[in-house]
Amino acid sequence: MTMITRFLTGPLRPGIEALRPVLYRIAYAWCHDPVLADDLVQETMTKAWVRRAQLRDQAALKAWMLSIMNHCWLDYLRSRREFDDVDDWEDRLESRSDSPEACCNRQEVIACVRAAVAKLPIGQRQVLTLVDLEEFSYAEVAGILDIPVGTVMSRLSRARESLKNMLDTAAKKHADQPVLRRVK
Amino acid sequence: MKTFVSDESLNAFIDGEYDVAESEALIARMRDDVELAQRVGTLRSLQSMVRLAYTEPPEARSWKSGVAPRKQFVQRCAVGCLILLAGLSGGWVLHSLESQRVAAAPTVMPASPVGANGGFEMVSLTRTADPSKVMLHIDSAAPGKMKTVLDQAERYLDQAEQQGRLIQLEVIANSHGLSLLREGVSPYSERIANMKKRHASLQFVACGQSVARFKGEGQHVVLVPAAQTAPTAISEIITRLQQGWTYVRV
Numbered sequence: 001m002t003m004i005t006r007f008l009t010g011p012l013r014p015g016i017e018a019l020r021p022v023l024y025r026i027a028y029a030w031c032h033d034p035v036l037a038d039d040l041v042q043e044t045m046t047k048a049w050v051r052r053a054q055l056r057d058q059a060a061l062k063a064w065m066l067s068i069m070n071h072c073w074l075d076y077l078r079s080r081r082e083f084d085d086v087d088d089w090e091d092r093l094e095s096r097s098d099s100p101e102a103c104c105n106r107q108e109v110i111a112c113v114r115a116a117v118a119k120l121p122i123g124q125r126q127v128l129t130l131v132d133l134e135e136f137s138y139a140e141v142a143g144i145l146d147i148p149v150g151t152v153m154s155r156l157s158r159a160r161e162s163l164k165n166m167l168d169t170a171a172k173k174h175a176d177q178p179v180l181r182r183v184k
Numbered sequence: 185m186k187t188f189v190s191d192e193s194l195n196a197f198i199d200g201e202y203d204v205a206e207s208e209a210l211i212a213r214m215r216d217d218v219e220l221a222q223r224v225g226t227l228r229s230l231q232s233m234v235r236l237a238y239t240e241p242p243e244a245r246s247w248k249s250g251v252a253p254r255k256q257f258v259q260r261c262a263v264g265c266l267i268l269l270a271g272l273s274g275g276w277v278l279h280s281l282e283s284q285r286v287a288a289a290p291t292v293m294p295a296s297p298v299g300a301n302g303g304f305e306m307v308s309l310t311r312t313a314d315p316s317k318v319m320l321h322i323d324s325a326a327p328g329k330m331k332t333v334l335d336q337a338e339r340y341l342d343q344a345e346q347q348g349r350l351i352q353l354e355v356i357a358n359s360h361g362l363s364l365l366r367e368g369v370s371p372y373s374e375r376i377a378n379m380k381k382r383h384a385s386l387q388f389v390a391c392g393q394s395v396a397r398f399k400g401e402g403q404h405v406v407l408v409p410a411a412q413t414a415p416t417a418i419s420e421i422i423t424r425l426q427q428g429w430t431y432v433r434v
Contacts (some may be wrong), residue, residue, distance in 0.1 A: 024241060024244060025241050028238065028241040028242070029238050029241070034241070034242045034243065034244050035244070037241070037244060038244035041244075106236075109233060109236065109237070110236060110237045113233045113234060113237035114237050114238075128234065129234070129238070131199055132231050132234040132235055133234070133238055135199075135200075137199075137201065138196070138199070138201055153192045153195065153196065154192065156192075156195050156199075157190075157191045157192045157195050160191070160195060160227060160230055163230055163234075164226060164230055167230075167233070
């Protein structure tokens with residue numbers, strides 16, 4: 001009966017729909033491109049709906065969908081064919097975005113941190129955003145990205161170290177630059 | 185002697201990976217170790233900044249006012265094709281029901297106007313065919329079919345006139361059937377002009393796509409004055425079917 005009800009009413013559908021903002025935030029933090037992020041989310045939701053029968057534990061819906069999105073993201077990166085060896089790209093491929101600029105107010109801090117995160121190698125970026133934005137445990141992140149927990153820890157550590165250095169440099173640059181203000 | 189606490193351990197601490205005993209031990213140590221406390225503070229600060237940076241990601245669908253991505257376009261095309269297919273299938277399914285109904289009951293539209301094997305196929309998306317809205321479709325340049333479609337049109341029009349009914353009738357020509365409406369090619373251009381004069385509700389519709397295709401092949405295409413052009417014959421047929429018209433393929 002449960003199976004029939006589940007088939008007829010599709011209880012997963014609202015759950016999948018409700019996760020759209022979460023997926024989009026993570027997708028955007030991975031690619032920093034609103035259009036691409038939205039496409040990734042759409043593809044993830046479509047695949048999740050098609051494969052909904054594979055989900056055994058309803059409580060794991062978010063992690064399961066993020067795992068699907070990770071595969072969509074990897075497929076997208078592979079389709080760009082910008083690297084030959086897929087084994088170590090996660091540790092070396094960096095975004096082409098500019099270095100974080102000097103930041104002082106709220107909007108500048110946001111732009112500055114996003115620029116710094118975008119500079120991180122993709123593997124580090126994924127771990128950092130999953131842990132910081134969605135507060136997943138290391139074990140859950142390992143499951144989502146299909147990597148060992150030790151790799152999660154080392155990537156996270158390197159990500160935060162790099163982030164700290166980039167933001168320190170940006171802050172120093174800001175302090176060294178004379179500030180020009182327009183006075184009316 | 186103090187042992188060095190690795191960055192990985194501090195990360196695990198701020199991320200809640202430590203159990204209660206481990207956490208308490210580290211907190212106790214931070215009270216005496218200012219540098220350790222500063223490192224933990226820096227990590228927490230970084231974490232807060234990352235959270236702040238993605239609290240409100242920019243709006244998706246920035247292309248809304250512009251052109252949709254290709255993927256979206258393909259999806260829309262697929263949905264459009266499915267709707268078209270469903271419409272055509274529905275028409276063909278109802279066709280059999282309609283034929284039976286028309287054959288069983290007396291009607292103003294003979295089921296087989298030129299005999300039992302006249303080759304006519306009547307389709308309507310509505311269960312009760314509207315005898316006042318009929319389209320005749322021709323896609324062949326065979327002289328016999330051209331004559332038949334005009335004969336059939338005149339029969340419907342005359343019948344309606346005799347019974348004092350209003351009737352809307354469209355002759356739709358595409359593919360090789362376009363010859364019926366081509367000036368200088370159609371053997372019936374004069375008859376078509378006369379029919380159009382006699383019956384204001386009669387329309388001759390040429391498929392724009394077929395016209396373009398013939399022109400693309402280098403042919404000079406001029407339609408008879410009575411003919412109008414629709415973007416495609418299929419779109420015209422589908423639109424009319426949705427409006428309750430009865431479709432007859434000659």
